Amino acid sequence: MPELTSQKIPVTVLTGYLGAGKTTLLNRILSENHGKKYAVIVNEFGEIGIDNDLIIGADEEIFEMNNGCICCTVRGDLVRILDGLMKRKGKFDAIIVETTGLADPAPVAQTFFVDEDVQKNARLDAVVTVADAKWLSDRLKDAPEAKNQIAFADVIVLNKTDLVTKAELAEVEARIRGINPYAKLHRTERCQVALSDVLERGAFDLDRILEIEPEFLEAGDGHDHDHHHDHDHDGHHDHGHSHSGLKHYHDEEMQSLSLRSDKPLDATKFMPWLQNLVASEGQKILRSKGILAFSDDDDRYVFQGVHMMLEGDHQRAWKDGEPRESRLIFIGRELPEQTIRDGFERCITT
């Protein structure tokens, strides 16, 4: 039975590598005068400078589910804490989960797909990743956790932009976009971002999977016309090239893949294909989402997934004049691009 999402408590996952500024953002959210009360689940007590009886310390406990799916892990501590917090329903408006700097966001997100009780009471709002403009490029090379957090993000707060030059900023943004072109990116100093840009995003709301267009790099105020044509073949084998001042990187390990068709899909072929794809390649696929137009179906179908877990539903009727176009994105590690493209092609009706 579908429940109104508005009755469920929104949960924002706040992630970011060590020292990027998660606590700064958290302190801002808690101290700003917005009239809302947040319950906060933190991994490190004492860093929060605000007295609040709804700050809960947690040890990140990653539990495997006994369902034969090895990448299906959940945050056991979160299951327990959310259950306890629900006893105080009405005392807070939203929940923020701060992960450790080395955390993989997937188990947190998967907790919301797997646990029935969590699903009944709370909804995942968005994964917000705070990144350090000065050090992220280095971390993307040496810390797989940092790359995961960027790939998984719905919102990226690129912090400490005052500590880098324009060229360095363009460089780090290009690297972020090489991994995840879909997240909303905000450049900040001391995490000065409008809270409406990080909270209440509805990024996991099936009804709001509307904008899956990549966020193209804005030229920005500085609009530098220095045409880098550097193909830097450092140890990481990433290729940079630039068009009209904007650098583009293709991260060889982590990338995104978008598929599109203006011909309707055959649901009897597409659904098994998608399910097989996430069952066999789910470890590599971090996030997936799509808006689908099926033949003989007047409704839009939307889906999203985290690793092997998928959820989908008919969303609404296609509007008159609205192009019935199917669009899918996958973000993942070493995605078998050609296999995915070929498989998708076979689901298109001819």
Place this chain on the structure above:
Amino acid sequence: MKEFDPGESASIVSVTDRVRPLAIGMPVTAVHFLGESAAFVGAEENVFLVSGQGEISPVAVHSGGILCAASDGSRIVMGGDDGKLVAFSAKGEVTLLATDPKRRWIDNTALHPDGAVAWSAGKTAFVRSGKGEEKSFDVPSTVGGLAFAPKGLRLAVAHYNGVTLWFPNMAAKPEFLEWAGSHLGVIFSPDNKFLVTAMHEPALHGWRLADNRHMRMSGYPGRVRSLSWSAGGKALATSGADAVIMWPFASKDGPMGKEPAMLAPLQARVSMVACHPKQDILAAGYSDGTILMVRLSDGAEILVRRNGTAPVSALAWNAKGTLLAFAAEDGDAGLLAL
């Protein structure tokens, strides 16, 4: 005590007109009898003590959410998100038993018939004996559930990937019962022969303690949150399905190789079960607010409460089995005298 007869008629017998309605007015998560008084444990802050005359007196016990509660019939011990462990007596007296120095949540508690109390915060389980001696023990992950064995001072501590049996008064190494997965509740059989856990996934796991043989009890559509031993411990009644699932424990093999009985199926999930303390009868509460009394021998049903409300969240008999108390999540409660 009066006998009652579910009767033979095809249309369901109803005792709804004999229920004394109680408006607790706050979400309720548990109910326990202290003598003839029903004590409804609120989701936060208060216990609501209801006299035989139906007077409701709220008593403040915690300054926040009440996360766990256990009763031995003479007191209720509760842990809260305020880091406190308190005891509540039939007279309505509140005693502070322990305070976590780091104000961690007190997630679980259990009571021993000899007066010992156990509780947990994070990965640490604590035991205080009836004489006031306190000991603690750490398990590898956050404690999911606590239960005292019916004999001797032995505490079962459920956690990720199994249960640790700790003997607080013995130097012996704790015994570890391994089973992959997250164990969130634990219960001994009244004859001390079996240990059963409720897992995070929709299943129970059991061990025969004589030889640690495993018993898998699965097939539930939802997580099992309520467990109750039938009179004499012959069967274990469980929530989590759209019927009461009864696992047979009368033989030395327990439910190994046997099918469970399914009683009182409805178009709603069973949320609470409470077996009668003396007769082969149980009460079952459902996610749609229905409460039924069910005779174990033939599944005959009596309607105690109609559907159409919040899920039933609390259900208990008094020790004599003459009173049934219940509450729904929204605090709409009742008392039935048999």
